[in-house]
Amino acid sequence: MRAVHFGAGNIGRGFIGALLDQSGYETVFVDVNEALIHLLNERKQYQVKLAGDDSTIEVKNVSGLNSMKQAQEVVEAIAHADLVTTAVGPNILPVIAKLLSEGLEKRMMDQAGPINVIACENMIGGSEALKQHVLENMEESLHDQLEDSIGFPNAAVDRIVPDQHNEDPLTVKVEPYYEWVVETTAIKGEQPEVEGITYVEDLTPYIERKLFTVNTGHAATAYLGSYYGHSTIKDAMDDYRVKEKVEGALRETGAVLIEKYGFGKEQHRAYIDQIINRFLNPDLSDEVTRVGRAPIRKLGPKDRLVRPAVEYLERVKEDPQHLVEVIAVALSYKNEADPEASQLQGKVSDQGPTAAFKDISGLSDDSRLVQLVEKKYKEMN
Ligand SMILES: NC(=O)c1ccc[n+]([C@@H]2O[C@H](COP(=O)([O-])OP(=O)(O)OC[C@H]3O[C@@H](n4cnc5c(N)ncnc54)[C@H](O)[C@@H]3O)[C@@H](O)[C@H]2O)c1
Ligand SMILES: O=P(O)(O)OC[C@@H](O)[C@@H](O)[C@H](O)[C@H](O)CO
DSSP states (O other): EEEEEEOOSHIIIIIIHHHHHHHHHHEEEEEEEEEHHHHHHSSOOOOEEEEOOOEOOOOOOOSEEEETTTHHHHHHHHHSSSSSEEOOGGGGEEEHHHHHHHHHHHHTTTTTOOOOEEEEOSTTTHHHHHHHHHHHHHHHHHHHHHHHHOOOOOOOEEEOOOOOOSTTOOOEEEEEEEEEEESSSSOOSSSOTTTEEESSSSHHHHHHIIIIIIIIHHHHHHHHHTTTTOOOOHHHTTHHHHHHHHHHHHHHHHHHHHHHHOOOOHHHHHHHHHHHHHHHHTTOHHHHHHHTTHHHHHHHHTTHHHHHHHHHHHTTTOOOHHHHHHHHHTOOOOOOOOOOHHHHHHHHHHHHHHHHHHHHHHOTTOHHHHHHHHHHHHHHH
16 A cells, blocks of 8 residues: 655654555655655655554555655656645645646546545644645646545544654654544545544544644643743753643633533543643743744634633633733743744734734624633733
């Protein structure tokens, strides 16, 4: 079996690539990083190290294609693949859609049969969003054929893979924990056989539980950690001021999730505790700059901070004090090496914090959340 995976970065190599190899796939990584592509082709293998566990997984049967220089080869690889996956980041999905649509078009012309494209990104409806970008790049006369033969099942992926500082640039150190959940309804043809995938009929409770617990907690730790002068997630969580506020934010998202999906209170408490312990893993050094990256995306209307805060106001009918504080601190987040953080600070200084927040979150003047964030931001700055 052959897989094409877009994005040979942390989660691509450290999670998806490893499971694809264990499941018997030959994986072609597509990336723009020439150094990584060169090494993948030279060695055809790499190592995944499990943090705190001393064990190493040898990932074999891999190769690489540079999407900037080898576009035609990428198109051919997609035309002959059994599965396509991505882990490039939500903002890059529109970029890869052009080449992906060419590959899928070739595949349909060759009558190579159905295939599934799974976007493994931290967002709600990632594969569906990728499908829309593919359709924008494809002639309308082919849209019905795509609907019939190409599946875009949404997915949730969970494994903390920090930025890597290993001697060997292909090696990836990851936490042992992982979860990969894929929705069955959009699958075309046979369900991909990948060890470690849990198939479910309705992904919504899974992706929301993951995004609004792991990623809300992570973002809260990163922005509060940066505010209090910490550079890693573990250091931030070792500061009781950060930990208390993160736990408070997760009680708020938990109240929404329990009310919405009927998760048991004890079961959800245990889920939160397990996540906090993952953030405190002493064998994993994860920087607040990675976890806090792209703050404009993270302050977006459907993302990990604004969406649960809005739902808390609607469902619990109280003010989400901790989420408000995290949003206010996220609006103040500075990192000159992160283009979105610089853009955010440019917006805040040009428009003022309230107008910048309204613009990014899509909320209106009369939104209670906007008023609460405005007040908190003034208190903190
Ligand atoms: N790292 C984690 O802990 C983690 C866990 C779960 C989900 N995710 C999600 O996985 C996705 C990737 O995250 P990551 O941490 O692996 O990031 P990363 O930066 O390590 O990897 C992204 C890769 O995409 C490549 N890329 C950029 N533009 C490209 C293009 N046009 N074509 C092909 N490749 C391109 C980059 O060169 C890089 O190798 C994100 O959506 C993230 O939210 C990450
Ligand atoms: O990848 P992002 O930028 O959406 O979020 C940063 C981290 O919270 C994220 O990568 C986590 O490590 C991951 O989602 C854990 O499963």
